[in-house]
Amino acid sequence: QITLKESGPTLVKPTQTLTLTCTFSGFSLSTSDVGVGWLRQPPGKALEWLALIYWDDDKRYSPSLKSRLTITKDTSKNQVVLTMTNMDPVDTATYYCTREIYSRSSFDYWGQGTLVTVSS
């Protein structure tokens, strides 16, 4: 059974750095073709892709957010960590962790999501 779960703060202040952890089970990020990524969805709005890291440590970022994002993996712990610097109220959203199979390039498993509010 494949599961992913996001963890991290629910409230951050403007200018602070957000650190989110995705802990997954049922697959390995050392297996060829596998990636884990992050997306977000502001309340009532569309989905926005943020970043992806693949089994071979290839990393991809949203160009509009690239300067603020860092994605890393710990294969031994089955975790992927996303950091986003200089948080702003417009970054308030539900953040999702997902799995991507590279050859299918679609997000087949999702975490439940975690709502992050940016407010002073």
Next chain:
Amino acid sequence: DIQMTQSPFSVSASVGDRVTITCRASQGISSWLAWYQQKPGKAPKLLIYAASSLQSGVPSRFSGSGSGTEFTLTISSLQPEDFATYFCQQAHTFPRTFGQGTKLEIK
């Protein structure tokens, strides 16, 4: 970035109806398109990948078609559990981009 445009924004339909949602890409993406269903307060669920491949466990009343810049998601006979918001996503290039969503409501 490749822009994904869905139509309609929302649609009202009845149980048993056939519904089609369209997604257009701002440039050709071959068959690199996925469809997702999202219910309120829940994570999206993958329905279709590679434009027409049904994800495991998804009912066969869902189907996808298209290539290049124009794609459709069809639900052949609406069931009560199908009322949700549907998103398309291009998987041709980075950044991955999504349509704005189509809300399917009960008539």
